[in-house]
Amino acid sequence: MCCTLKSSTRKSRLGRTFRKRLNRQNRFDSGKNLPSVIKDIEWIIFRDWLKQTGFPKTKLTLAEFNERHKNTKSSVYPYIQMLPKNFDTVPICLDLELLEFLPNNLKEDVKSQKLKFEKDFRSVCRFLKKQLNSDINITYNEFLWSWLCVNTRCIYFEPFKSINCDVRENIAIAPMLDFLNHNFDAKTKGEFNRVTQCYEITTLTPWKKGQQVFINYGPHDNFKLLLDYGFTIPNNPFNYILLDDEFFKFNEEVENVISKKLNLLMKNGFYGDYALHASQISFRLLTALRLRFLRPINDISSQETQHLITKWQNTISGKYEIVSYENEIEVYEWIDSVCKELIKKCDLMLEKVNNTNSIPSGSLENLKLLWNESKNILTSVIILIQDSKKYVTL
Numbered sequence: 001m002c003c004t005l006k007s008s009t010r011k012s013r014l015g016r017t018f019r020k021r022l023n024r025q026n027r028f029d030s031g032k033n034l035p036s037v038i039k040d041i042e043w044i045i046f047r048d049w050l051k052q053t054g055f056p057k058t059k060l061t062l063a064e065f066n067e068r069h070k071n072t073k074s075s076v077y078p079y080i081q082m083l084p085k086n087f088d089t090v091p092i093c094l095d096l097e098l099l100e101f102l103p104n105n106l107k108e109d110v111k112s113q114k115l116k117f118e119k120d121f122r123s124v125c126r127f128l129k130k131q132l133n134s135d136i137n138i139t140y141n142e143f144l145w146s147w148l149c150v151n152t153r154c155i156y157f158e159p160f161k162s163i164n165c166d167v168r169e170n171i172a173i174a175p176m177l178d179f180l181n182h183n184f185d186a187k188t189k190g191e192f193n194r195v196t197q198c199y200e201i202t203t204l205t206p207w208k209k210g211q212q213v214f215i216n217y218g219p220h221d222n223f224k225l226l227l228d229y230g231f232t233i234p235n236n237p238f239n240y241i242l243l244d245d246e247f248f249k250f251n252e253e254v255e256n257v258i259s260k261k262l263n264l265l266m267k268n269g270f271y272g273d274y275a276l277h278a279s280q281i282s283f284r285l286l287t288a289l290r291l292r293f294l295r296p297i298n299d300i301s302s303q304e305t306q307h308l309i310t311k312w313q314n315t316i317s318g319k320y321e322i323v324s325y326e327n328e329i330e331v332y333e334w335i336d337s338v339c340k341e342l343i344k345k346c347d348l349m350l351e352k353v354n355n356t357n358s359i360p361s362g363s364l365e366n367l368k369l370l371w372n373e374s375k376n377i378l379t380s381v382i383i384l385i386q387d388s389k390k391y392v393t394l
């Protein structure tokens with residue numbers, strides 16, 4: 001569901017060409033594709049309910065989420081009516097075989113999220129049974145729906161200092177604010193105003209009447225957006241590729257050399273999280289690769305090895321940019337060849353995704369976008385490396 005501003009029928013003060021263009025755009029916008037919450041009967045009921053109950057005094061507890069089956073008898077029915085009926089595109093809800101189409105790092109995140117969810121489910125069941133001695137029963141699927149409603153719609157909220165509470169993550173749902181969709185370039189400010197007792201959102205850029213107003217959920221890449229919210233956005237500048245799996249395949253080196261290098265990475269705070277962005281190779285990856293291609297490193301106590309390690313550490317402190325010209329070439333050649341390999345993997349995954357009929361359309365679009373955007377990042381990095389080579393040989 002999207003939140004739109006009401007369209008104005010007043011003539012624009014800008015010129016005829018602008019008005020024509022705006023009319024064309026409005027014709028498109030007000031077409032049947034535009035989700036117009038303002039006109040929805042559920043929206044009107046919800047808005048009236050908000051006024052009657054008096055936001056922000058409305059409290060939504062898990063028990064109230066569990067009132068979904070009570071329909072109109074539920075005290076929060078107008079709000080529940082507005083919530084998504086299902087979360088088909090959120091990976092935690094996907095069939096196991098569809099998870100295989102996700103990149104490895106996302107697969108791992110889905111696994112951890114599932115564990116967290118199941119732990120929460122067990123705690124809530126225990127709480128309902130033992131602490132409250134209540135006969136409220138919540139099924140796995142009902143809890144998953146409620147959990148996802150909260151997870152996709154909550155904000156972080158610092159309680160008053162005087163409130164004695166040991167919860168580390170303080171989250172709240174603000175019915176109304178939670179109907180705003182995300183865009184990475186939306187510039188808004190949002191905070192709870194203790195004086196007005198309202199959560200206030202201010203847009204820092206102007207929006208035209210009839211346009212959908214977006215907020216910014218944070219600097220999230222598509223992996224994070226898909227994991228937590230079930231959607232992806234094209235050309236997301238926060239996208240990246242993680243090369244941890246490729247980096248830790250040390251096939252060519254002997255065991256004790258590897259462990260020495262891994263220890264050094266650990267000690268210096270450069271173990272894992274090796275990212276590639278479309279316009280940048282992360283410093284963590286470059287640093288780790290400079291060590292990986294540092295030779296010889298057999299006898300850690302030898303003077304030669306110590307000298308090399310110091311050289312490597314100097315690239316971390318910024319004293320030097322590179323360890324040596326040869327080392328740097330090896331680093332970039334490795335990235336170049338890994339990118340080429342991964343592009344082949346993206347193509348393979350895209351082919352599989354396109355040829356699998358059982359993928360629901362929402363997930364299909366997300367998966368295609370994930371693999372295509374990954375391919376774009378890899379291609380950009382290859383171009384980046386080619387350009388820097390040209391620069392070096394000039």
Ligand SMILES: C[S@@+](CC[C@H](N)C(=O)[O-])C[C@H]1O[C@@H](n2cnc3c(N)ncnc32)[C@H](O)[C@@H]1O
Pocket residue numbers: 001002082083084152153177178179180181182183228229230231232233
């Ligand atoms: C806080 S809610 C926003 C309101 C939501 N659209 C609704 O109908 O209730 C977050 C959810 O909105 C959807 N959403 C938000 N921004 C989106 C975007 N840019 N593209 C697609 N879906 C988006 C996702 O389903 C996400 O889980």
